[in-house]
Amino acid sequence: MFSTTASASSFRFHLPPRLPLSLRGRSPRFLSISNSEGGGGEEDKHHDYLRHRSTPGRYERTNLKLEHACSDHYPLDLFRAQLSFGFNGGSTKSLSGGELGTKRERNTSDDDDENVDENVGIEMSVILPESEELVANVFSALGKPDEDPHWADVWHGGIALNEYLVSDESGGSLVRGKRVLELGCGVGLTGVLCAMEGARKVTMTDREPFACYCAAASAVANGFGSVTKALDEDASVVDGLAQMDVGLLEGVVDRRSRSSRKCECIEAKIMDWFKLDEYLVKEQDDFAYDVVIACDCLYCEEAVEAVASIVFKALSRRQQHGATSSPFTFLLADPPSRFPQNHEKFLKIIREKSGVKDVKRKDTLLAVRNPCQEDEGEIIVKICEYAFR
Numbered sequence: 001m002f003s004t005t006a007s008a009s010s011f012r013f014h015l016p017p018r019l020p021l022s023l024r025g026r027s028p029r030f031l032s033i034s035n036s037e038g039g040g041g042e043e044d045k046h047h048d049y050l051r052h053r054s055t056p057g058r059y060e061r062t063n064l065k066l067e068h069a070c071s072d073h074y075p076l077d078l079f080r081a082q083l084s085f086g087f088n089g090g091s092t093k094s095l096s097g098g099e100l101g102t103k104r105e106r107n108t109s110d111d112d113d114e115n116v117d118e119n120v121g122i123e124m125s126v127i128l129p130e131s132e133e134l135v136a137n138v139f140s141a142l143g144k145p146d147e148d149p150h151w152a153d154v155w156h157g158g159i160a161l162n163e164y165l166v167s168d169e170s171g172g173s174l175v176r177g178k179r180v181l182e183l184g185c186g187v188g189l190t191g192v193l194c195a196m197e198g199a200r201k202v203t204m205t206d207r208e209p210f211a212c213y214c215a216a217a218s219a220v221a222n223g224f225g226s227v228t229k230a231l232d233e234d235a236s237v238v239d240g241l242a243q244m245d246v247g248l249l250e251g252v253v254d255r256r257s258r259s260s261r262k263c264e265c266i267e268a269k270i271m272d273w274f275k276l277d278e279y280l281v282k283e284q285d286d287f288a289y290d291v292v293i294a295c296d297c298l299y300c301e302e303a304v305e306a307v308a309s310i311v312f313k314a315l316s317r318r319q320q321h322g323a324t325s326s327p328f329t330f331l332l333a334d335p336p337s338r339f340p341q342n343h344e345k346f347l348k349i350i351r352e353k354s355g356v357k358d359v360k361r362k363d364t365l366l367a368v369r370n371p372c373q374e375d376e377g378e379i380i381v382k383i384c385e386y387a388f389r
Contacts, residue, residue: 084119086166127217151211159293160381178290188215195369198259205271212268223254229267273306327387
């Protein structure tokens, strides 16, 4: 991703129309596992190329749209993208010669019905705008050329972390029954999957109101409408314009398994990483989370220490509430080649400032293709899993 502090001309680049979405037959490759270390609706007259975007039924227009002052000229209609995770024929290869399956052993203690089969992948939907480029154009038309449009797409880090969470490496156990905080949620790809994997509570955060709206809509699209909290006013009313109720989304498919029905709450909230104290006061959030996740977040140097501070705050609040029976987990998914200096700086901060004697870290490299950015090909993503005890 690109620095949001850059000028508009520096980060606007051409994005082609979305191509057909299908992860079947394009499963990720787990490259290596390190040892744990101690320490389609109506054709749009304004954008004729929409008809080329995908095959019918895989990518479709919804009845939702984002309201803004220039809607008559630049409509921000929302679309449903269907993605699949864990459908790879049963296993993937690692460089060490082993196999990493994505069919998970069911934990019967988590289920009321022994006949429930969780040895399958996950299909899900995300709700998102036509393109990142269109969102950038809308911000420019609104006189906000420096606003961040990058939330409007699905990124490789989220794709990789979702595959990791449904693989044998995790089996859903990292988030099942846990309170999960996501930083930079975008359209809700990973946060919603955590709910589908049985997280007890999921709080998705982003600094962009439209991102929070799409994340909440993605939760509704996957059958979590009854436990999706209403958006705060700062996300439901943008620049004085009320947004549609995400609960009005049509064509909702309940994809929840028995384990995901354990999710008691999923919410999307605006958070500025550099104003954490303001967020805590406004939301009256105890911030006692068990798992913090961040995908594609280290795109500027300023974000490194801000993200680290949030992780440490969640860790300390959890300890204050006495929740120490299980480890606190931080999951970072980021292409190490994109901004390697930021990645290394973050890892150094984690090592030096954790203040916890027993910190275990496991790194996993995955090669993934992003179905929403198929022109980019395969990208390597590093997933760092930290367990603080």
